[in-house]
Amino acid sequence: MPAKPKWERIADEIRTQIESGELAPGAQLPSTAQLRAKYDVSAGVVRQAILVLQTKGLVEGVHGLGVFVTERSSS
Amino acid sequence: MPAKPKWERIADEIRTQIESGELAPGAQLPSTAQLRAKYDVSAGVVRQAILVLQTKGLVEGVHGLGVFVTERSSS
DNA sequence: CTTTATTTGTCCGTATGTATG
């Protein structure tokens, strides 16, 4: 078993994309289904990663629409 | 249907106990099984509440030991 | 206005790893 859980690896990957500017503020993240296929994991893992990012304030999920990057002052 | 999710209600309840000093820093939180019986929910719900509290830094979960209140100066 | 498609949100159950007795 990997030292780091799958959901943490995915969360870190997305966070890196946000920090890199690859995912600009206001941009929509790939849907859970897309991420599920991309990382070949179940919905629960993606759900967990998104939830952590939400709690950290990096992204904001809107029910029925999608997950968007929180407008953060470009340091 | 409750306006707030079950896991959020549980998380708020636990947070209140910490702020009230009912759960002192270093004290162990009730096990998932205890909370599960107390709130009559499944382990997943309790796990979600615990995860949020962990991300917020209020508690700290140690694998194979239990969840403990983080040493935080009560204002 | 009703129906359908897409996406997030929540819930339940199971498997694995670690610490304790």
Next chain:
DNA sequence: ACATACATACGGACAAATAAA
């Protein structure tokens, strides 16, 4: 060294919301 108890991780299913036709 073995058995038990607890916590975490993974996977899948169900429900609600929004937008478009």
